[in-house]
């Protein structure tokens with residue numbers, strides 16, 4: 220038996236060394252012993268970071284849903300697979316056993332086939348956090364359709380861009396969604412978006428809020444009647460390990476969102492292996508990740524990773540503040556949650572409220588706490604440790620990306636001693652490197668640099684959908700023969716990593732990667748705006764908030780600036796969604812630029828953070844005089 224469950228630090232180091240000495244053997248042992256394959260692979264790994272090309276388990280045949288559902292039926296058929304907690308505490312929770320999940324996924328998959336979806340077709344899923352979302356994802360995977368889940372907080376324009384980029388044939392949505400005290404009219408947003416999408420043939424609609432919707436004849440169908448008519452048995456499509464499983468969009472520093480493409484075999488092995496070890500999942504545990512399935516965290520650690528391990532995964536429809544700030548802890552007590560995985564931004568928001576919201580509940584079931592999305596600050600770490608974990612639950616600070624498919628650097632609970640703000644050690648099979656600006660690797664400890672990965676791991680994205688060249692230039696051109704993460708990191712005396720943040724133009728707000736470019740594009744579409752630049756600045760709850768520097772077309776423009784700021788934010792909401800709204804808008808006469816015309820965001824970041832004491836040498840700028848003007852007009856609170 221390969222060592223699937225790491226139990227202590229010594230064992231970690233042993234396994235880690237083995238994984239680096241012989242990665243192929245390491246991963247093939249895990250893949251062979253813990254998963255069901257219809258046919259074994261021909262080669263464990265083929266790779267060339269120059270092209271770049273990476274293939275894991277090529278020639279191997281499998282279906283990920285057979286691994287996530289069917290193979291648990293004999294031993295765990297009645298075990299709860301998905302435990303769904305609705306938005307309102309007054310609505311009962313729903314338990315879906317592995318047996319029932321098998322039937323519901325089968326029915327849904329048959330509906331997809333009947334509606335013309337076949338292997339390789341792209342299906343866009345735009346749903347709230349209801350069981351149908353997880354089931355739709357699995358139903359696509361069952362028949363080899365490529366799912367592209369779009370977070371149901373994105374606007375119609377953002378949705379349309381994503382649908383068109385991957386030529387989706389179908390959209391699966393709901394009439395509406397509940398979020399705290401609000402409802403969101405999802406079907407109306409889809410209707411609006413689809414005015415810009417010619418390729419969509421069918422829209423399947425789940426009934427959730429019961430609100431009135433317009434059903435477009437010949438295109439839109441209610442899902443339930445179709446499910447009622449469908450057979451529950453659906454033989455899985457046999458997939459090659461390297462066939463695409465899904466596309467998930469993430470923002471970059473320039474251009475349109477990047478459709479990261481993940482494949483069946485490697486992603487399955489990686490998400491499952493990391494889930495088991497990072498959460499130290501045991502058979503009767505109840506595991507809860509608070510992310511939305513619209514993000515990679517939900518793909519890997521609500522759906523695929525937990526189900527591949529036969530776990531009980533809790534899925535929550537609502538928000539942490541509704542009906543009050545005790546909602547998370549009420550759910551932990553009610554379902555006796557053992558592992559709890561959330562984002563630093565949620566912890567900070569809850570830490571601002573009265574402690575009574577936490578103390579009211581019995582959280583003694585908790586064994587492991589996790590965080591993801593951005594660096595966790597020391598204060599939030601301690602609040603989480605003291606008040607939620609009661610000083611007895613290890614906190615695993617997990618560093619990874621949409622591109623990596625699964626967790627890369629994180630402490631293994633009960634094995635790796637933790638230090639607040641440190642993501643600590645790489646998982647087995649992960650080979651990090653710190654690089655200097657000249658492109659040389661920085662060896663030894665007590666150093667910092669740009670974080671790269673030297674060797675492929677099974678969960679890595681294989682390409683950007685439709686744009687392999689962009690995949691190459693974004694991740695493989697900065698440093699020779701390395702995957703470049705875009706993050707900076709330091710390595711301490713014992714080899715622990717601490718992620719220091721992005722070194723490129725991406726801003727992480729509330730744990731979500733918001734590229735600067737699409738937001739600036741949205742601002743620039745306002746008729747009064749000539750040019751704009753946005754940067755992140757430290758924010759007590761969101762980690763970073765967005766600060767926009769905006770140049771107006773007409774100097775001395777006499778319009779009301781407050782209204783203009785509102786209109787700009789409205790513009791952003793329409794193009795991207797409310798999560799990308801600016802906290803501060805400053806109207807400026809110009810933007811600091813290099814002689815080649817590149818905006819010097821470094822300077823803007825300093826000014827926005829309120830620390831303009833050391834802006835460095837600005838004499839090389841094309842227009843050093845604008846810096847003073849910007850400093851004078853900076854918005855303080």
Ligand code: WT7
Pocket residue numbers: 469515516590591592593594595616617618619620621622642704705706718720721727730731732
């Ligand atoms: C970026 C990836 C991975 C799912 C959520 C975000 C930042 C993520 C951490 C962490 C410090 C972190 C990085 C990374 N990040 N986790 N534990 N410590 N930074 O996925 O939207 O693809 O964003 O989030 O900057 O590059 P994503």
